[in-house]
Amino acid sequence: MSTIRIGGAAVNQTPIDWENNVKNILDAIEEAKNANVEILCLPELCITGYGCEDLFLTDWVAETAIEYCFEIAASCTDITVSLGLPMRIAGITYNCVCLVENGIVKGFSAKQFLANEGVHYETRWFTAWPRNHTTTFLYNDVKYPFGDVLYNVKDARIGFEICEDAWRTDRVGIRHYEKGATLVLNPSASHFAFGKSAIRYDLVIGGSERFDCTYVYANLLGNEAGRMIYDGEVLIAHKGKLIQRNDRLSFKNVNLIYADIATDSAETPETVLTQDDLEKEFEFWEATSLGLFDYMRKSRSKGFVLSLSGGADSSACAIMVAEMIRKGLKELGLTAFLQKSNMETLFDLPALQHLPFEEQAKKITAVFLTTAYQSTRNSGDETYTSAKTLAESIGATFYNWSVDEEIEQYKATIENVIERPLTWEKDDITLQNIQARGRAPIIWMLTNVKQALLITTSNRSEGDVGYATMDGDTAGGIAPIAGVDKDFIRSWLRWAEKNRNQHGLHIVNKLAPTAELRPSEYTQTDERDLMPYDVLARIERKAIKERLSPVQVYTALLTEGPYTKNEFKYWVKKFFRLWSINQWKRERLAPSFHMDDFNIDPRSWYRFPILSSGFAKELNDLDQLQ
Numbered sequence: 001m002s003t004i005r006i007g008g009a010a011v012n013q014t015p016i017d018w019e020n021n022v023k024n025i026l027d028a029i030e031e032a033k034n035a036n037v038e039i040l041c042l043p044e045l046c047i048t049g050y051g052c053e054d055l056f057l058t059d060w061v062a063e064t065a066i067e068y069c070f071e072i073a074a075s076c077t078d079i080t081v082s083l084g085l086p087m088r089i090a091g092i093t094y095n096c097v098c099l100v101e102n103g104i105v106k107g108f109s110a111k112q113f114l115a116n117e118g119v120h121y122e123t124r125w126f127t128a129w130p131r132n133h134t135t136t137f138l139y140n141d142v143k144y145p146f147g148d149v150l151y152n153v154k155d156a157r158i159g160f161e162i163c164e165d166a167w168r169t170d171r172v173g174i175r176h177y178e179k180g181a182t183l184v185l186n187p188s189a190s191h192f193a194f195g196k197s198a199i200r201y202d203l204v205i206g207g208s209e210r211f212d213c214t215y216v217y218a219n220l221l222g223n224e225a226g227r228m229i230y231d232g233e234v235l236i237a238h239k240g241k242l243i244q245r246n247d248r249l250s251f252k253n254v255n256l257i258y259a260d261i262a263t264d265s266a267e268t269p270e271t272v273l274t275q276d277d278l279e280k281e282f283e284f285w286e287a288t289s290l291g292l293f294d295y296m297r298k299s300r301s302k303g304f305v306l307s308l309s310g311g312a313d314s315s316a317c318a319i320m321v322a323e324m325i326r327k328g329l330k331e332l333g334l335t336a337f338l339q340k341s342n343m344e345t346l347f348d349l350p351a352l353q354h355l356p357f358e359e360q361a362k363k364i365t366a367v368f369l370t371t372a373y374q375s376t377r378n379s380g381d382e383t384y385t386s387a388k389t390l391a392e393s394i395g396a397t398f399y400n401w402s403v404d405e406e407i408e409q410y411k412a413t414i415e416n417v418i419e420r421p422l423t424w425e426k427d428d429i430t431l432q433n434i435q436a437r438g439r440a441p442i443i444w445m446l447t448n449v450k451q452a453l454l455i456t457t458s459n460r461s462e463g464d465v466g467y468a469t470m471d472g473d474t475a476g477g478i479a480p481i482a483g484v485d486k487d488f489i490r491s492w493l494r495w496a497e498k499n500r501n502q503h504g505l506h507i508v509n510k511l512a513p514t515a516e517l518r519p520s521e522y523t524q525t526d527e528r529d530l531m532p533y534d535v536l537a538r539i540e541r542k543a544i545k546e547r548l549s550p551v552q553v554y555t556a557l558l559t560e561g562p563y564t565k566n567e568f569k570y571w572v573k574k575f576f577r578l579w580s581i582n583q584w585k586r587e588r589l590a591p592s593f594h595m596d597d598f599n600i601d602p603r604s605w606y607r608f609p610i611l612s613s614g615f616a617k618e619l620n621d622l623d624q625l626q
């Protein structure tokens with residue numbers, strides 16, 4: 001039986017980091033050649049990185065990319081490789097892939113369906129290539145086929161579906177099948193979102209069945225450019241069966257898999273795999289760990305600083321950094337993990353090497369994560385104990401100080417100039433906000449000392465309704481949990497205590513979320529200030545993801561229960577009112593990771609005017625309903 005060995009590799013690229021990107025590509029090719037892979041698929045736009053944004057409109061990025069493309073091509077001896085790059089022809093940019101066979105460029109295929117939904121804005125940079133149209137591209141006096149091209153390599157006839165090309169009902173593979181393709185390669189840059197892998201399985205396995213072909217799918221890997229995380233999924237399917245897949249969300253730079261396909265028989269290979277079906281909590285843990293690791297090293301920061309209140313949000317962020325370290329150590333090993341973090345000079349490696357795993361992880365966490373509990377007179381003992389217990393359990397450095405004196409000083413200065421005392425009855429928000437702001441300068445100061453990243457603990461529910469003090473608890477450079485709602489964060493913490501053995505969470509998981517900004521006699525809780533978090537999450541989904549009007553949201557909630565009409569009406573009005581006046585805060589939040597099937601970040605998924613009527617007519621219509 002004659003077979004062909006086909007592979008796909010995920011690579012962890014960074015926009016215009018030519019050295020890193022080319023090295024990863026060459027390493028993937030080398031690894032593939034060592035494994036006798038004959039045809040290798042690499043991800044979309046892997047030479048430049050997918051997230052170059054308006055750089056795709058420059059001439060020089062495309063010019064540099066094509067130079068690197070030919071340089072890499074020269075080293076592709078004894079193998080066929082696909083290389084993704086932007087190409088500019090007569091001032092128009094196309095999203096392309098180059099096929100190289102044994103060191104020779106065979107041609108270029110251009111993307112026909114551009115991704116322009118949710119987090120994708122490809123039509124801003126690229127022009128879609130018309131189907132069935134082929135031209136030539138002239139480079140160094142040689143003409144190469146360009147456009148909707150099919151390639152004959154060994155016994156295979158190769159066609160490309162470049163990511164979104166496969167996501168349409170009228171997908172490009174249909175025409176490739178009609179033209180006799182036997183192998184479809186799919187170089188992708190498909191952002192991570194909960195449960196999204198299942199859709200890819202349908203496209204890949206379904207495509208291989210429908211087109212009676214072998215199908216190779218290779219996604220980008222890692223937090224490429226700041227907000228989007230790519231899970232590095234690689235799938236190989238043959239005539240309706242999944243025959244190879246990799247582990248997603250790896251900390252490695254290159255993640256290669258391959259399979260042997262019979263070219264002279266209709267038989268399907270013996271090993272048939274099922275879907276890598278991860279639960280949402282597990283995916284959140286893995287994706288956020290990888291997102292943080294890449295963000296830290298690509299921003300050249302030395303670890304993280306966190307204002308740790310002992311409540312759910314800051315504790316979730318602390319656990320994520322601890323998990324990032326443990327995952328990195330397990331996957332890469334001690335030396336490689338510290339080297340990749342650019343932090344190895346901060347450690348005595350020989351001393352660390354002899355420690356058991358958890359001891360090692362704790363010592364590293366002490367350097368990577370510095371936390372501080374910052375009390376005011378309204379802080380409770382329980383939150384202090386919770387913060388301290390958690391920090392100790394993961395090994396983070398923990399400081400405890402009071403910011404009361406500074407806050408009292410600010411208060412006295414203002415009282416002096418306005419010539420009246422500030423009181424909780426009259427000045428509630430002012431007195432709350434100064435406490436949240438009083439914590440910001442000193443935690444930023446510690447962050448500067450450490451040359452670290454300040455984590456902001458903002459979550460999506462808070463972002464919906466602006467329940468945070470600007471330049472206070474929003475202070476920070478990265479917001480790792482801003483892509484998920486508070487209800488989910490709380491359930492994830494319970495999951496992490498049980499499933500990740502994070503025993504330090506036992507106090508956090510018993511506390512009711514509170515800002516702890518009012519004196520204790522006011523018994524402040526988030527849900528009293530706002531509404532039950534599960535209702536907030538339900539309204540958010542209907543209003544933002546499903547794009548329903550206030551009346552439509554209210555009507556849908558009534559069918560679900562279990563609250564009264566008046567309660568729902570009050571909360572829906574509150575949501576839309578707070579949502580609209582707080583758009584400016586969402587514009588100013590630190591970069592956050594896209595996690596769910598929607599988010600509220602105006603720079604990635606959801607755009608909304610900063611100034612608007614505040615749904616005046618729509619909320620009035622809701623009021624009129626019986």
Ligand SMILES: Nc1ncnc2c1ncn2[C@@H]1O[C@H](COP(=O)(O)OP(=O)(O)OC[C@H]2O[C@@H]([n+]3cccc(C(=O)O)c3)[C@H](O)[C@@H]2O)[C@@H](O)[C@H]1O
Nearest residue numbers: 429432433436466467468469470473514515516581584610
């Ligand atoms: N469109 C716009 N563009 C620019 N600025 C705009 C603006 N609209 C209002 N503003 C300004 O925004 C300011 C008000 O915003 P800001 O000072 O942030 O304060 P604000 O949103 O009024 O209040 C903060 C809220 O967050 C809650 N909080 C704070 C801290 C921590 C926690 C917690 O859960 O731990 C909760 C607190 O209970 C309160 O409900 C005003 O000065 C207003 O002029």
Ligand SMILES: Nc1ncnc2c1ncn2[C@@H]1O[C@H](COP(=O)(O)OP(=O)(O)OP(=O)(O)O)[C@@H](O)[C@H]1O
Nearest residue numbers: 307308309311312313314373374457473513514515
């Ligand atoms: N006593 C404190 N010490 C240190 N940081 C604090 C303190 N109180 C609040 N913060 C900071 O302000 C952020 C916002 O508070 P918020 O109440 O929204 O979150 P949380 O306390 O982590 O969780 P929860 O809302 O469940 O109590 C905290 O995550 C933390 O970073």
Ligand SMILES: NC(=O)CC[C@H](N)C(=O)O
Nearest residue numbers: 115163164167189190191
């Ligand atoms: N790069 C792309 O074409 C991505 C689009 C595709 N719909 C995805 O989300 O995976």
